[in-house]
Amino acid sequence: xxxxxxxxxxxxxxxxxxxxxxxxxxxxMFDYFxxxxxxxxxxxxxxxxISSIKxxxxxxxxxxxxxxxxxxLSLHIVPSxxxxxxxxxCAATKTSYDKVIFGPGTSLSVIP
Amino acid sequence: KAGVTQTPRYLIKTRGQQVTLSCSPISGHxxxxxxxxxxxxxxxxxxxxxxxxxxxxxxxxxxFSGRQFSNSRSEMNVSTLELGDSALYLCASRLDxxxxxxxxxxxxxxxxxxx
Numbered sequence: 001x002x003x004x005x006x007x008x009x010x011x012x013x014x015x016x017x018x019x020x021x022x023x024x025x026x027x028x029m030f031d032y033f034x035x036x037x038x039x040x041x042x043x044x045x046x047x048x049x050i051s052s053i054k055x056x057x058x059x060x061x062x063x064x065x066x067x068x069x070x071x072x073l074s075l076h077i078v079p080s081x082x083x084x085x086x087x088x089x090c091a092a093t094k095t096s097y098d099k100v101i102f103g104p105g106t107s108l109s110v111i112p
Numbered sequence: 113k114a115g116v117t118q119t120p121r122y123l124i125k126t127r128g129q130q131v132t133l134s135c136s137p138i139s140g141h142x143x144x145x146x147x148x149x150x151x152x153x154x155x156x157x158x159x160x161x162x163x164x165x166x167x168x169x170x171x172x173x174x175x176f177s178g179r180q181f182s183n184s185r186s187e188m189n190v191s192t193l194e195l196g197d198s199a200l201y202l203c204a205s206r207l208d209x210x211x212x213x214x215x216x217x218x219x220x221x222x223x224x225x226x227x
Contacts (some may be wrong), residue, residue: 009152032213042217043116043202044155051213089154100145100169100216104154 003027004092006103015112019077023090023103026071030092035064035075038087080110116219117167121223124225129208137184141190144186145204145216149200161186162208173212198226
């Protein structure tokens with residue numbers, strides 16, 4: 001039973017355009033959400049997070065939106081750059097140091 | 113500050129053997145988590161250790177075990193290896209100062225191939 005879903009295994013975007021990566025979750029108890037980026041032969045690196053008390057969090061070119069009623073979050077990258085080409089993992093957790101559950105990932109290719 | 117290190121980086125074993133993977137967290141980090149990454153499955157949570165105690169556990173069989181030492185270094189062991197255990201095993205550490213939003217920092221992983 002996959003509690004965090006990323007239904008698009010891959011996404012291609014032109015350089016300079018917006019990249020939108022989507023994530024759905026099933027467990028309404030999740031209250032903290034994260035995005036990680038992973039390059040080949042490296043471990044994932046933290047990108048941005050959002051608490052369930054917010055519906056938007058922004059960090060430079062990266063913005064995460066949370067829709068709790070739909071159990072959906074999305075990561076927007078504007079403008080997209082070739083260096084953004086990587087696998088993006090959505091993750092969720094509950095407070096009190098519960099385990100972090102990751103989605104299967106979306107491979108983003110930004111075409112110059 | 114040195115990052116999370118994992119040894120070995122690559123490992124080839126045969127079915128039925130056992131394997132031990134090692135993880136050294138960032139200095140001062142007290143929590144270590146282990147994940148298994150396979151194509152299409154994302155990162156599957158194995159277990160988390162804090163102060164030498166297992167704090168969380170994923171849905172893996174008992175063949176997968178781990179431990180944490182007093183210096184926060186951690187090892188995970190897989191006994192009676194199966195072909196399906198071939199994966200990238202990732203270790204992550206975090207400061208764990210009482211704030212669950214502490215960022216996890218991942219190591220580069222150990223690529224295990226079971227033949």
